Amino acid sequence: MRIVYMGTPEIAKICLERIVEDGHEVAGVYTKIDTPKNRGHRLTPSPVKEYALSRGLPVYQPATFRDEGAVETLRALQPELIVVVAYGKLLPQAVLDIPKYGCINIHASLLPHLRGAGPIQWSILRGDRETGVTAMYLSPGMDEGDMIDKIPVPIEDTDTGVSLTEKLASAGAELLSRTVKAIEAGTASRTPQNPEEATYAPMLRKDMAPMDWTKSPEELSCHVRGMIPWPVATMTLEDRLLKVYSVRPLSDPTDKPDGTPVAVTKKGLVMACGGGKTLLIREIQAQGGKRMACADYLRGHPIKSE
Numbered sequence: 001m002r003i004v005y006m007g008t009p010e011i012a013k014i015c016l017e018r019i020v021e022d023g024h025e026v027a028g029v030y031t032k033i034d035t036p037k038n039r040g041h042r043l044t045p046s047p048v049k050e051y052a053l054s055r056g057l058p059v060y061q062p063a064t065f066r067d068e069g070a071v072e073t074l075r076a077l078q079p080e081l082i083v084v085v086a087y088g089k090l091l092p093q094a095v096l097d098i099p100k101y102g103c104i105n106i107h108a109s110l111l112p113h114l115r116g117a118g119p120i121q122w123s124i125l126r127g128d129r130e131t132g133v134t135a136m137y138l139s140p141g142m143d144e145g146d147m148i149d150k151i152p153v154p155i156e157d158t159d160t161g162v163s164l165t166e167k168l169a170s171a172g173a174e175l176l177s178r179t180v181k182a183i184e185a186g187t188a189s190r191t192p193q194n195p196e197e198a199t200y201a202p203m204l205r206k207d208m209a210p211m212d213w214t215k216s217p218e219e220l221s222c223h224v225r226g227m228i229p230w231p232v233a234t235m236t237l238e239d240r241l242l243k244v245y246s247v248r249p250l251s252d253p254t255d256k257p258d259g260t261p262v263a264v265t266k267k268g269l270v271m272a273c274g275g276g277k278t279l280l281i282r283e284i285q286a287q288g289g290k291r292m293a294c295a296d297y298l299r300g301h302p303i304k305s306e
Contacts, residue, residue, distance in 0.1 A: 001184055004079035004099070005048075006030040010170040012085040013047040015106060017301050018173035019083065026057050026179065027077040031190055033061045058117075065095050074098060081183060084138060085172065093140055103138040105159070106172045108165075110134055110150055112198040115143035120168060121161045121298050122201035124226035127219065130154055131164070133172040135179040137190065140277075146190040148182070151175045160228040209234045213259030215248030217279040235263075235281070237269075245291060246283035256279050261303055268294035269303075 002025045012031075020026060029052040034043040045053075052059050059185050062070035071094050082103040084091070096103050109119035111134040116122075123131040132152040139145035140143045155164060182188040209231045211220055224233040233244040254262050256272040262291045263270040269281040285291040286301075 001025065001101075002027050002078065002080045003180075004028045004030065004074065004077055004082045005052075006082065006089075006091075007048045007083075007085040007093075008032045008046045010047045011108065011165055011172060012087070013051045014169040015083075015173045015176050016048055017087045018177050019180070020055060020057075020182070024156050026052075027079055028058045028060055028074075030060045030062070030074075031089065033063060057132055063098040065089070065092050065127060071095060071098075071103060081180065083176065083180070085176070088233055090140075090142065096138055096140070104148065104179060104183070105136050105143075105145070106139050106176050106179075107136060107143055108154060108168045108172065109201065110145060111136060111147055111246060112193040114199055114201040116201040117203040119201040119285065120165050121204055121226045123155060124159060124161060124164060124222055127222045128155055131168070133168055135175050144193060144195075145288050146192050148179055148188050148190065149175060158225075160225045160264050204231060206231045211235050211244065212284045214274045216274045217247075217277050220273055221247050221249050222280050232285075235271075235284075240301070241287055241293075242297075243285040244281060245285065246281075246282070248280040248282060250278040250280055252278050264295075264298055264303065266295055269298060 004018060004027050005019060007016060008031050029048060031046045034045050036042065037044040049059050065071055074095060075098050080208040081097045081101040082099045084103060084105040091103060109123060110132040114122055117243045130152055134150045134152055135148040137145040151174065153167050153171050179188065209227060211223060211233050224244050227233040228245065234243050235244050250270065253276050254272045255276065256262055258273055260272050261269060262272050262278055267280060267282065271279050271281060273279050283291065284294045284297055286297065
């Protein structure tokens with residue numbers, strides 16, 4: 001099948017790899033414009049762009065599809081199907097009308113649950129035990145189109161935004177492969193979403209990073225894991241701001257106020273939190289420092305009291 005592919009991050013690259021491996025004709029690859037990164041602010045191509053160029057695939061990076069010229073360029077590629085995976089742009093109706101078989105999307109949640117830009121992180125933040133990937137037909141509304149197929153993926157207690165993304169990327173590539181085959185064969189189904197069941201997953205914000213010590217150990221664990229790789233959870237310890245990368249809920253009770261240190265152990269720092277419970281801080285990063293075991297950090301920066 002002649003496909004135009006649209007995507008930007010690593011999860012989209014893995015799905016594009018599967019399209020290429022399956023032998024489809026990729027007429028063009030669309031991705032967001034290169035972004036400045038690191039201290040030098042050097043323009044960096046997306047993972048999708050890097051892969052596409054390595055395979056000799058034509059790459060397009062329009063700033064918008066509101067420009068008729070961008071729409072005409074896409075139309076000239078004559079795609080039978082447009083595949084979208086984490087592209088980062090909503091497509092207007094003029095684009096949706098171009099391909100013979102429509103435009104499909106692989107979304108990283110079990111729709112209609114967690115529509116929006118941050119479904120992977122929010123599935124952890126909300127304490128869900130399961131998420132997955134959904135193949136759907138695109139519509140003008142955000143993640144509102146008819147569903148084609150799904151693959152569920154369990155969420156483990158140790159999953160972070162990074163590890164869960166890897167799992168969903170693998171599932172998404174498999175789902176995309178079988179969905180395109182079903183569309184080719186004329187066997188793809190269409191199931192409308194129930195809007196009354198919809199929940200939403202907006203983009204994360206930096207001001208969401210601070211840990212709320214009134215919450216339970218389990219909720220705080222979800223917060224820390226869901227904030228990885230960005231913006232990363234933070235805590236303040238004796239006026240020092242620390243990024244927090246790994247924690248573990250404990251069963252030990254305490255009568256100390258929420259958010260105060262309880263004990264320093266070989267495994268890290270025990271903190272009081274909601275409900276008179278405790279949380280072990282295992283891995284942190286100080287401002288200007290490197291990511292390290294909390295116990296190692298405390299040997300060089302002992303707290304004044306426990």
